[in-house]
Amino acid sequence: MKNEVLLVAEDDASDALLLELSLRRTGSHFRMIRVANGEEAIDYVEGRGVYGNRAMHPVPHVVLLDLKMPGKDGFAVLRWRRENLHSALPMIVFSSSNLRGDVEKAYALGANSFVVKPTAPERLDAMVKSLYHWWVDFNLPVTSTRA
Amino acid sequence: MLPEHSDRQTPWVATPVFRSSLAILAAVGMGILVFEALGISVFRKIGMPHELCYLREPKLIWLHVVSDSLIGGAYVSISLTLAFLVLRATKDIPFNWVFLAFGLFIISCGFTHFMEVWVVWEPVYWGSGYVKVITAAASVATAIALFFQVPKVARLVRAARENEARRVEIDQLNQELERFNYSVAHDLRGPLRGITGFSQALREELPADLSPTAAAYIERMQASVGRMDLLISDLLKYASVGRQSFELKRVSLDQVFAAAADLLEGEVTQQNAKIIVPRPLPSVLGDATLLQVVFQNLISNSIKFVAPKTTPQLEITWLTDRNHVTVFFTDNGLGIPEEARSRVFNMFERIHPGLPGTGIGLRIVHRAIERLQGKIGLNAAPNGSGAQFWIRLAAA
Numbered sequence: 109m110k111n112e113v114l115l116v117a118e119d120d121a122s123d124a125l126l127l128e129l130s131l132r133r134t135g136s137h138f139r140m141i142r143v144a145n146g147e148e149a150i151d152y153v154e155g156r157g158v159y160g161n162r163a164m165h166p167v168p169h170v171v172l173l174d175l176k177m178p179g180k181d182g183f184a185v186l187r188w189r190r191e192n193l194h195s196a197l198p199m200i201v202f203s204s205s206n207l208r209g210d211v212e213k214a215y216a217l218g219a220n221s222f223v224v225k226p227t228a229p230e231r232l233d234a235m236v237k238s239l240y241h242w243w244v245d246f247n248l249p250v251t252s253t254r255a
Numbered sequence: 256m257l258p259e260h261s262d263r264q265t266p267w268v269a270t271p272v273f274r275s276s277l278a279i280l281a282a283v284g285m286g287i288l289v290f291e292a293l294g295i296s297v298f299r300k301i302g303m304p305h306e307l308c309y310l311r312e313p314k315l316i317w318l319h320v321v322s323d324s325l326i327g328g329a330y331v332s333i334s335l336t337l338a339f340l341v342l343r344a345t346k347d348i349p350f351n352w353v354f355l356a357f358g359l360f361i362i363s364c365g366f367t368h369f370m371e372v373w374v375v376w377e378p379v380y381w382g383s384g385y386v387k388v389i390t391a392a393a394s395v396a397t398a399i400a401l402f403f404q405v406p407k408v409a410r411l412v413r414a415a416r417e418n419e420a421r422r423v424e425i426d427q428l429n430q431e432l433e434r435f436n437y438s439v440a441h442d443l444r445g446p447l448r449g450i451t452g453f454s455q456a457l458r459e460e461l462p463a464d465l466s467p468t469a470a471a472y473i474e475r476m477q478a479s480v481g482r483m484d485l486l487i488s489d490l491l492k493y494a495s496v497g498r499q500s501f502e503l504k505r506v507s508l509d510q511v512f513a514a515a516a517d518l519l520e521g522e523v524t525q526q527n528a529k530i531i532v533p534r535p536l537p538s539v540l541g542d543a544t545l546l547q548v549v550f551q552n553l554i555s556n557s558i559k560f561v562a563p564k565t566t567p568q569l570e571i572t573w574l575t576d577r578n579h580v581t582v583f584f585t586d587n588g589l590g591i592p593e594e595a596r597s598r599v600f601n602m603f604e605r606i607h608p609g610l611p612g613t614g615i616g617l618r619i620v621h622r623a624i625e626r627l628q629g630k631i632g633l634n635a636a637p638n639g640s641g642a643q644f645w646i647r648l649a650a651a
Contacts, residue, residue, distance in 0.1 A: 120445065126452040133459070204441050204448075227448050227484050229455040 112244050114138040115168035117149035117185065118202070119177040123225065127172070130232045136240055141165065146180025149173070150188050153197065168197065170243045173219075175203040175210060186217035198243055270342060275355050283389060290385060297385040305374045320375055323368040330365025334358045353400050360397040363390040429497075436494040440487050447487070451480050489615035492548070493602075496623050501542035503627070505651035508536035508550075508582065511543060512571070515550035519558070528558045528567035537573060539580045540649040545623040552616045553644055557586035560607050580650050583634075585643045590636055599633060624648075 114131075118124045124142045131140055143149045149171065152159045159165045175182035182201060189199060200221040201214045211222050226232045267273055290297050309315040341354045367390050370383035454473050457465065465473070512532060516523070523530065539546075557569040565587065573582045591599055591606055598604045600621040605614040624631040629648040636643050 122449040122453075123445070126448065126456075129452065129456050129460075204444050207437065207441075225444075225448060227444060227451055229452050232452070 112138055112169040113166050114140045115149065115152060115171045116140055116142045117146060117171065117177065117182065118142060118174045119144050126232065130229065130236045134233050134237050136236055138240055145177045146182065146185040149185050150180065153194065171197060171199045172202040173199050175201060175205060183213060183217060186214065186219055190218045279359060286385065286389065295381055297382040298379065299381050300378045301380055302378045304376050304378050306376060316375060320372050323371040327365040327368035330361050334362040353404050356393065356397040356400045360393040363393045433494055433498045437491065437498065440491045440494060443487050447480055447484055451477065486613045489613040493615055493619045493622060496545065496548055496619050499544065501545065503540050503542065505538050506541045506543045506546055507538045508546070509534055511546045511550050512536055514547050515554055518551055519554055522555060522558055526558050526567050528569065530554065530569045532571040537575055537580050538651040540651045541627045545627055549620050549623050549646060552620045553584045556616060557584060557588055560610060561588040575650060578650055579647050581645055581647045583643055583645045585637065585641065587641045590640055590642045591633060596633055
């Protein structure tokens with residue numbers, strides 16, 4: 109049963125499909141939902157427009173955020189999260205950049221983690237497994253402490 | 256300290272400052288003789304000491320004496336400081352007559368005031384006058400010299416400003432270029448991820464759809480992608496060696512070696528390689544990260560490029576002198592043929608095409624050493640086979 113939603117903000121269809129293949133290959137419990145840019149990611153998290161139907165579009169557990177996207181990019185999403193106090197939602201940068209400036213900027217904007225997209229499929233599989241392990245099995249979200 | 260600075264030091268007796276000072280003293284002595292020849296002794300006393308003009312009023316006398324002494328002392332101290340600076344600076348800036356004229360001007364002004372003190376009690380008015388002549392000569396000479404220096408100084412200021420502008424421009428260009436290299440390397444990775452990922456998916460998810468030939472082609476594709484990925488990784492490393500900012504500081508090569516050996520442990524064990532290093536290694540002026548890149552690449556090369564069935568062996572030795580540390584990496588590997596030695600540090604230069612490698616490793620090492628203001632080279636192997644690389648860095 110797939111329940112935890114992994115929201116993937118990724119403009120590159122190939123990268124998104126690779127991620128999906130990897131999730132399938134590893135038998136992940138994540139249910140991946142993809143949006144193609146920062147704008148859509150924000151709309152999704154806020155439940156705006158088509159995303160208002162939470163039965164169809166459940167609140168995500170974790171967000172994987174590409175940095176370079178058309179329109180609102182990953183940095184813009186991080187900025188938005190900080191301004192709107194959505195700190196309970198983990199956002200993990202998933203980028204091909206490991207430029208020091210990008211990493212520093214992302215963390216300064218409150219990214220929970222910074223992952224460079226692996227090239228080798230085995231590394232991607234390992235990453236996807238750890239992602240679930242860490243953020244679902246071990247990590248305690250803010251909402252649970254309130255309950 | 257960098258090697259260039261300590262190597263050529265002129266003995267102080269040979270410095271222009273010292274020689275000119277001697278000449279000036281001689282001129283002053285000659286002047287005294289000229290006065291003697293004219294029938295005037297500068298040591299002759301005439302008339303009454305100046306204290307009589309001050310009506311022997313102690314307060315007035317001491318006011319003049321203390322003030323003149325302080326002024327004279329300060330002038331002498333200023334000119335000595337100036338002389339010291341000129342002496343020190345002659346290594347970096349050409350000797351300039353204006354400094355000397357200025358120094359003489361100040362020191363003679365000082366002596367003028369000392370004479371004022373002397374004449375309070377002794378009527379050495381001729382001597383006091385003579386010192387004033389010298390002061391006048393030095394002052395006029397300085398005034399004229401300074402006047403002619405104006406265009407020269409203006410030129411220097413302009414040149415310095417232009418140099419600064421050019422340096423900033425070059426820095427910017429370099430940064431841009433390195434940023435470009437870096438993003439190219441990164442953007443090349445994207446499509447590569449697609450090729451690797453989807454060919455893997457083809458093989459794993461649709462094996463039934465693939466004929467053995469198709470599967471073999473895909474395998475070749477994946478091998479090519481693997482090579483491409485290695486190339487990009489090395490290009491990225493090269494770019495980051497060029498980009499990374501650092502400050503030269505004392506680095507223990509012993510720690511650098513330990514860190515590099517740690518990272519290479521897998522390779523060393525797999526190849527059963529033997530590394531001989533008399534520990535501890537000395538310290539140098541450098542940067543730990545860049546030096547680790549250097550050590551890692553040189554050690555890895557020694558282990559990697561060996562004849563089949565040979566146990567790789569690497570010996571690390573060093574020589575130190577007052578200013579430098581030279582570290583030698585001597586191995587029993589395939590060596591570098593004589594005709595390839597000049598090309599070995601070029602980008603994409605592969606000496607042993609049959610063996611894995613991108614031809615970037617030594618380029619990275621070269622760049623790192625260049626940035627550390629060191630030197631790198633390669634000798635004919637002392638045992639007839641193998642290679643001997645050496646790096647030279649400033650001692651710490």
